[in-house]
Structure formats: C-alpha cells, structure tokens
Amino acid sequence: MAVIAPETSEETMAMRVVGALRDDIVTMALKPGDVISESDIAGRYGVSRQPVREAFIRLAQQGLLLIRPKRATVVKKISPDGVRQSRFIRESIEVEIIRRVAANPGPEANETIAGLIADQEAASASGDSRRFHTLDELFHRTLARLAGVEYAWQLIDDHKMQLDRVRYLTLGVSSSQRAIAEHKVIAAAIAKADPAAAEAAMRAHLARAELLLTQTINDFPDYFE
Amino acid sequence: MAVIAPETSEETMAMRVVGALRDDIVTMALKPGDVISESDIAGRYGVSRQPVREAFIRLAQQGLLLIRPKRATVVKKISPDGVRQSRFIRESIEVEIIRRVAANPGPEANETIAGLIADQEAASASGDSRRFHTLDELFHRTLARLAGVEYAWQLIDDHKMQLDRVRYLTLGVSSSQRAIAEHKVIAAAIAKADPAAAEAAMRAHLARAELLLTQTINDFPDYFE
DNA sequence: TTCCGCAATCTTGTATGGTAGTTTTATGAT
DNA sequence: ATCATAAAACTACCATACAAGATTGCGGAA
Numbered sequence: 001m002a003v004i005a006p007e008t009s010e011e012t013m014a015m016r017v018v019g020a021l022r023d024d025i026v027t028m029a030l031k032p033g034d035v036i037s038e039s040d041i042a043g044r045y046g047v048s049r050q051p052v053r054e055a056f057i058r059l060a061q062q063g064l065l066l067i068r069p070k071r072a073t074v075v076k077k078i079s080p081d082g083v084r085q086s087r088f089i090r091e092s093i094e095v096e097i098i099r100r101v102a103a104n105p106g107p108e109a110n111e112t113i114a115g116l117i118a119d120q121e122a123a124s125a126s127g128d129s130r131r132f133h134t135l136d137e138l139f140h141r142t143l144a145r146l147a148g149v150e151y152a153w154q155l156i157d158d159h160k161m162q163l164d165r166v167r168y169l170t171l172g173v174s175s176s177q178r179a180i181a182e183h184k185v186i187a188a189a190i191a192k193a194d195p196a197a198a199e200a201a202m203r204a205h206l207a208r209a210e211l212l213l214t215q216t217i218n219d220f221p222d223y224f225e
Numbered sequence: 226m227a228v229i230a231p232e233t234s235e236e237t238m239a240m241r242v243v244g245a246l247r248d249d250i251v252t253m254a255l256k257p258g259d260v261i262s263e264s265d266i267a268g269r270y271g272v273s274r275q276p277v278r279e280a281f282i283r284l285a286q287q288g289l290l291l292i293r294p295k296r297a298t299v300v301k302k303i304s305p306d307g308v309r310q311s312r313f314i315r316e317s318i319e320v321e322i323i324r325r326v327a328a329n330p331g332p333e334a335n336e337t338i339a340g341l342i343a344d345q346e347a348a349s350a351s352g353d354s355r356r357f358h359t360l361d362e363l364f365h366r367t368l369a370r371l372a373g374v375e376y377a378w379q380l381i382d383d384h385k386m387q388l389d390r391v392r393y394l395t396l397g398v399s400s401s402q403r404a405i406a407e408h409k410v411i412a413a414a415i416a417k418a419d420p421a422a423a424e425a426a427m428r429a430h431l432a433r434a435e436l437l438l439t440q441t442i443n444d445f446p447d448y449f450e
Numbered sequence: 451t452t453c454c455g456c457a458a459t460c461t462t463g464t465a466t467g468g469t470a471g472t473t474t475t476a477t478g479a480t
Numbered sequence: 481a482t483c484a485t486a487a488a489a490c491t492a493c494c495a496t497a498c499a500a501g502a503t504t505g506c507g508g509a510a
Contacts, residue, residue, distance in 0.1 A: 012294060012463065037491065048465045053492080057279055061286050069237060070471045070492050085376040089318060092377075096317035151310040152317075155384070237493065262461065273495045278462080295462050295501045453510080460503065465496105472491070480483080 013047050017055035020045065025064050025075055026164050032077040032223040036065075062158060077225045078165055083213055086159045091207075093152055094140065095199050100147040102190045102198035109146050113187045116142060120180050133167075139183060163209070169216050169223070178208075238272050242280035245270065250289050250300055251389050257302040257448040261290075287383060302450045303390055308438055311384045316432075318377055319365065320424050325372040327415045327423035334371050338412045341367060345405055358392075364408060388434070394441050394448070403433075 021041070024030045038049040038056065045052070056073055059065040066076045101109060116139050123132040144153035182205040189198035217224050246266070249255040263274040263281065270277070281298055284290040291301045326334060341364050348356040369378035407430040414423035442449050 014463080039491090049492095050464055050466085054279065054282055054463095056492095057282055058286060061283060067492075068472095069235065071473080072491060082376060085374050088321070088374050089377050089380060092317045092321040093314060095321070096313065149310050149313050151307060152314050155314060155380075159380070239493085264461090274462095275494055275496090279493095281462095292462080293502095296503080297461055451510105454508090456505105456507090458503105458505085461501085462499105463501095464499075466498100467494105467496085469494075470492095472489105474490080475486100475488075477486080478484090480481105 012051065014051035014054040014058075017041070017045060017047065017051055018058050021055055021059055022062075022064065022161070025059070026161055026168060028165065028168055030075050032075050032165075034075045035072050036075065037073065062161065064161060078162065078223055079225045080213065080217060083162055083166060084210075086162050087209060089159060090156050090163075091203065093156060094143070095202055097143050097147040097149060097152070098186065098190075098198045098202045099195045100149075101143055102193060102195040105190055105193060106146060110187075110191050112142060112146070113139075113190060117180065117183050117187060120183065124177065124180060136179060165223075166209075166213060166216055169220055170212050179205075182208075237276065239276040239279040239283075242266070242270060242272070242277055243283050246280055246284055247287075247289065247386070250284070251386055251393060253390065253393055255300050257300050257390070259300045260297050261300065262298065287386065289386060303387065303448055304450045305438065305442060308387055308391060309435075311387050312434060314384060315381050315388075316428065318381060319368070320427055322368050322372040322374060322377070323411065323415075323423045323427045324420045325374075326368055327418060327420040330415055330418060331371060335412075335416050337367060337371070338364075338415060342405065342408050342412060345408065349402065349405060361404060390448075391434075391438060391441055394445055395437050404430075407433075 021030070030036065038052045041055075042049045042052045056065055056067060060067045060073075063082070064076055065073055067073050116135060120132060120135045120139070123135055140156075141150070141153045144150050144156075182201065185201040186198055186205065189195075189201055246255070255261065263277045266280075267274045267277045281290055281292060285292045285298075288307070289301055290298055292298045341360060345357060345360045345364070348354075348360055365381075366375070366378050369375050369381075407426065410426040411423055411430065414420075414426050
C-alpha cells in the first residue's frame with residue numbers, strides 16, 4: 001500500500017504508475033505470466049482505476065503488458081524471438097553509430113569515452129554492480145550523442161526493456177570485467193579512427209548476449225514463451 | 226459525425242478511434258499544429274471522451290500527438306531532425322537486412338522480389354500511385370521477412386508514419402520510375418549475392434529522400450518545427 | 451491607449467457507476 | 481463420480497460527473 005503523490009503538476013498519477021509498474025516488471029517483482037487487474041493495482045497504489053488503466057495502455061504499447069479485452073491483463077512473457085530481434089535492431093543502429101563516431105570522432109570524443117571507461121573500472125572494482133550497469137548504459141548513449149542521433153538511442157531504450165528483463169535474470173553471471181575489456185577495444189578503434197575495427201568490436205560486444213539468452217531460457221523456462 | 230461501431234468484441238472503440246485519427250493525421254486531413262480536444266473528437270465520432278482519451282495516449286506515444294497536460298492536445302509538427310533520425314534508424318536496419326538477404330538469398334528470394342518489381346512497373350504504368358505506394362512498402366517488408374526479422378519491420382513501420390507525412394506532401398513530386406530503377410539495382414545485387422553492392426544500392430535508394438525533405442520544408446514551412 | 455486583474459470558459463486529469471463479456475464456481479442431473 | 485448447466489464473481493470497456501490547472505477576454509484603472 002504505497003501511496004504515490006504527484007510532486008509537481010507536470011507529472012500525472014498515470015505517469016507515476018507507469019514508472020512504478022515498469023520498475024516492478026523489469027526487476028521481476030512482477031513476473032512474466034502474472035495476472036494483474038486495474039482494481040488490484042489501483043488499490044495497491046491508492047488511486048482510482050482510471051490512471052491505472054492509462055498506465056496499462058502505455059505499458060502494453062511498450063510490450064511489457066498484454067491486455068486481453070474483457071478477460072485480464074497479464075505481464076507479458078519474454079519472447080526469445082522478440083529478444084533476438086530487439087538485439088538485431090540495437091545492433092543495426094549501434095553499428096551505424098559507431099561507424100559515424102569512428103569516422104569522425106570530434107575533439108571531445110576520446111577523452112569523454114576514456115573517462116567513462118575509467119569510471120566503469122572504478123565501479124567494477126568496488127563491486128557496485130548497479131552503478132556499473134548505469135555507466136554501461138551511459139557509455140552506449142554517449143556514443144549515440146557523439147554521432148548526433150540521441151533520439152535514436154531513445155528508441156533503443158524503449159526496446160531495451162525486453163533485454164533488461166533477461167539481463168536482470170542473469171545478474172552476477174555476466175562478467176563486468178569482460179564488458180570493460182570490450183569497451184576498451186571499441187575506444188581504441190575510435191582513437192585510431194578505424195570504423196571497420198570499431199564496427200567489428202561493437203558486434204562482438206553485443207553478440208556475447210546470445211549465449212546468455214539461451215542459458216537463461218533453460219534456467220527460467222516459465223518466464224519465456 | 227461518423228458513428229463508428231465495433232464489429233467484434235476484439236476491437237474496442239479506442240482502437241477504432243486510433244485508426245481513424247492516424248489516417249487523418251498521415252493524410253494531412255489533420256494538419257501539423259492543429260489543436261484538437263477530447264470532447265471535440267468524441268462528439269465527431271459519437272463516443273464519450275474516454276475512448277478518445279485512450280486513443281490520444283496511444284498516438285502521443287507514437288509521436289503523432291503532443292498532449293500538453295491541462296492545456297490542449299495538438300497534432301505534432303514535423304521535426305526535420307526527427308525525420309532525419311527516423312531515416313537513420315530505418316537505414317541502419319534496412320542495410321543490415323539487405324546484407325543478410327544478399328548474403329543468404331534463399332530459394333524463393335529472387336523470384337519473389339522479381340514478381341514484386343513487375344507488379345510495381347504495372348502499377349506505375351497504369352498511373353495507380355496509391356497501389357504503387359502499397360507495393361513499395363511491401364517490397365521493403367518482404368525483404369525484412371526474407372531476413373527473418375519481420376518484427377523489426379514493424380518497428381520501422383511505427384516510425385515510418387513521420388516519414389509518410391512528408392511523403393504525402395510530396396505526392397506527384399517523387400518519381401516512381403526512379404524508385405523502380407533503384408529497386409532493380411537492389412534486386413540485381415541480391416541475385417548476384419553481393420552484400421556490398423546491395424548495401425550501397427539500398428543506401429542510395431534511401432538517401433534520395435533527403436533532397437525531398439529540404440524541398441518540402443520550403444514548400445510547407447508551417448508544418449515543420 | 452495601455453496595462454493589470456479577475457472571472458468565465460476552455461483544457462486534460464481523476465473518480466465512480468454501470469455494462470458486456472469471460473472465467474470460475476457451485477449445483478444438480480445422470 | 482462425472483459431466484452439463486446455470487449462477488455468481490470476476491475482467492476490461494465505456495459513460496458521466498467532477499476537479500484542477502491554463503487560457504481567453506473583458507472591464508476598470510492608470
């Protein structure tokens with residue numbers, strides 16, 4: 001019974017509920033296949049059904065909920081094929097981004113990237129996996145910004161929620177050391193203004209997730225279609 | 226005052242309104258900058274505000290409407306930078322698709338593609354621009370299917386609405402003859418299983434739109450940010 | 451004329467009641 | 481005990497009423 005009150009008039013209750021539910025879903029507090037209802041969530045957050053309903057619509061459009069009219073609303077199970085294609089989309093865009101950045105790094109690019117990698121090493125050394133995850137995201141988003149297509153990253157971000165659910169299931173499994181090493185390879189390619197090498201490094205960096213996916217499906221079969 | 230009734234229980238009123246409004250926006254019946262209100266649209270379609278409100282939310286999430294809380298809801302003006310980045314996204318994905326198809330065409334690929342091009346030539350010859358547009362879309366979607374990432378096309382489709390509004394403004398300007406010629410180049414590259422050539426052809430095919438965009442901005446400055 | 455302030459009237463946001471359809475449960479017949 | 485049937489208890493959908501902020505326009509004062 002966590003009552004959520006809007007701080008500013010700019011943020012509506014519906015938006016609050018969206019954020020709260022999305023966090024619950026991505027962190028697996030709400031598990032794939034769980035059945036929820038407007039009244040249920042409304043009572044839980046101390047609001048009426050209306051804002052909850054609108055939150056459901058938003059989350060359904062983002063692929064996290066499945067609204068079955070007149071039947072029920074369920075947390076969508078993770079579609080392995082959907083995850084694969086989300087990754088395909090991300091890879092397609094990020095490869096294009098890394099090409100642009102490597103072809104035309106700009107003055108601030110190298111130092112910015114080096115700084116981010118240093119932060120990641122610090123986070124990894126202190127075992128702060130949450131901060132590491134944040135920095136990892138920032139690493140990729142920064143590349144998008146350097147390529148002048150920050151909006152494109154927002155698109156990736158939307159579809160990344162699907163991948164994040166898988167990632168959450170594999171917490172601790174993925175080696176942050178390895179991710180840092182791969183980031184360094186990418187940074188080196190950018191420093192040498194070598195688009196081809198940067199592209200190859202980015203592909204390798206993203207491809208590693210495929211192994212984790214099949215492994216995770218075996219570990220949590222109920223969460224997948 | 227067109228009253229819309231749901232035929233099946235699977236399709237809600239809100240979904241109907243979404244479709245009707247999206248068509249109106251893409252075809253410029255509702256122009257960028259137009260102010261609409263829930264009550265207004267509700268009265269126009271003979272439903273209550275509730276389903277209209279939900280339609281607004283969906284369309285806002287697709288980038289066609291801008292909901293200004295407590296103020297109004299307006300048809301989003303076309304963002305030139307947004308169009309450019311939507312094209313960037315589309316190009317990134319389609320290049321990756323065309324690479325895959327060209328690298329591994331599969332048995333049915335060549336004849337399917339050839340058939341589509343023949344249909345397009347027929348449509349162009351008979352001056353049926355609407356059918357030509359439909360076939361053009363089918364051409365690209367078919368490539369996505371052949372690459373095994375039809376879901377990725379759906380993503381492109383969502384963001385393509387922004388591009389479609391521009392395309393609608395340039396009806397008659399764009400030469401279907403030229404598009405067909407470019408499609409033939411792509412088909413030839415696939416037939417020769419030459420990914421590099423296919424990629425170059427696809428990039429050229431998509432790049433041509435840049436000229437049209439700047440031209441269109443000059444012709445309809447009020448519709449752009 | 452210009453500017454300030456208030457009120458009428460817009461807008462979207464939220465709450466609630468009722469409706470139609472689905473699922474579950476209970477009940478009775480076989 | 482098993483199965484068919486009906487009733488009860490859910491669900492999301494829609495309509496309506498009200499609330500709260502934003503805009504507009506009017507009127508009066510400087």
